[in-house]
Amino acid sequence: MNKKTVYIGIATDMLHEGHINILNRGAELGNVIVGLLTDDAIATYKDIPHYDYENRKILLQNFKQISEIIPQESLDYTKNLELIKPDFVVHGDDWRKGIQKDIRKQVVKTLKKWSGKLIEVKYKTDIPFKNIYKIFEKGSLPDIRRSKLKRLLIAKKFVRVLEAHDALSGLIVENSSFTKKGKIESYDAMWSSSLADSLTKGRPDDQSVDYSTRIHGLAPILETTTKPIIFDADNGGRTEHIPSLVRNLERNGVSAMIIEDKTGYKINSLFKNQSKSKQDSVKNFSNKISIAKKSSYSEDFMVIARVESLILGKSINDALKRAENYSKAGADAILIHSKSNKPDEILKFAKIFKKNKFYKPLVSVPSTYSKTKEKTLRQNGFQIIIYANHLIRASYKSMQETAKKILEHKRSYETEKNISKISEVLTLIK
Ligand code: SPV
Ligand code: MG
Secondary structure (H helix, E strand, O other): OOOOEEEEEEOOOOOOHHHHHHHHHHHHHOEEEEEEEOHHHHHOOOOOOOOOHHHHHHHHHOOOOEEEEEEEOOOOOHHHHHHHOOOEEEEEHHHHOHHHHHHHHHHHHHHHOOOOEEEEEOOOOOOOOHHHHHHHHHOOOHHHHHHHHHHHHHHHOOEEEEEOOOHHHHHHHHHOEEEEOOEEEEOOEEEEOHHHHHHHOOOOOOOOOOHHHHHHHOHHHHHHOOOOEEEEOOOOOOHHHHHHHHHHHHHOOOOEEEEEOEEEOOOOOOOOOOOOEEEOOHHHHHHHHHHHHHHOOOOOOEEEEEEOOOOOOOOHHHHHHHHHHHHHOOOOEEEEOOOOOOOHHHHHHHHHHOOOOOOOOEEEOOOOOOOOOHHHHHHOOEEEEEEOOHHHHHHHHHHHHHHHHHHHHOOOHHHHHHOOOHHHHHHOOO
């Protein structure tokens, strides 16, 4: 009699008894084909795995219960199930609730087409050293958090970043997700913006809130979230202070800092009138980049150079020359900033820079060209997209309208439909 086919989707690199139970059950039922989730697929719904796909595959190849390992490229099983048409899918019963609930439904629906069956094994909760798994899985340790950005770039080739200015906005970045057709969209990292950090302190974005204050301000975010942080370090400050800035950031678990090639009077790049701003010389700024890179103790801390040529009305050629030099100086990625309401100039820049032998991943901040979809940016070589100020803008507008409404109506009732319910905020943090 032909042996039955069993499909088991596996993501983790933290194997424990619970997984072995599932594999054993599968082996009892037939030939086990493991759909090993790719790094990209895992990163869409939880932390990026500590071991990459190839390493996880090597580990699993030695399990006697497994006949074959194939990649599962999304959280959704449908593609692999249609391909294999297994008699059984075996999974822990933990996915009946939470983020994987819809995935489970889709599996049941797909299996029905050829009368396949879903077999659920009781999920094991009494795992020894559970807290260790938790710490690793949560990635809350500074070294783990810091390393995530580079690993995400390698695994996903694309990192979506949203501004966070305090623990609450950090938690929103950490936990927001949107599911469509079984595909989960979420944020990969947080942007610690000089604009947002200045505004929360009632200051203009002019570098008057010093780095120590801003790094101390990260503590509540670091204590409550796990996603990587990219720090907006303006122009990096005085060259001789760069080593201590870099070490302070990496010690705290920050993954990257972005420094811009401007000197003198600091104003936010989105101001129309930039007449008081000057651009640094290529030589001086390249030196800053090189010092920042040499100061870093860890291999995973990224230094990203921000080219302000287009902000200051200079040519695309000037931006390209600078990008090449900053890349030669050691920059890990290049942010080409623009305040145009169309993406044309940065796309043109990207098209040419892509062919340069000193090409590095590109970063976009689509605040003014906000109609541009991520897909367009990705197709043109942008691998990091930063939504730089949207949570501070959202909260400011909502707070202002709420304050006005109470004055207008002399009671708070009219504010209620646009603000969170008391029951919601009471249980927001558990
Ligand atoms: C910030 O968020 O502070 C930035 C990005 O530097 S921008 O405001 O677009 O200059
Ligand atoms: Mg800034």
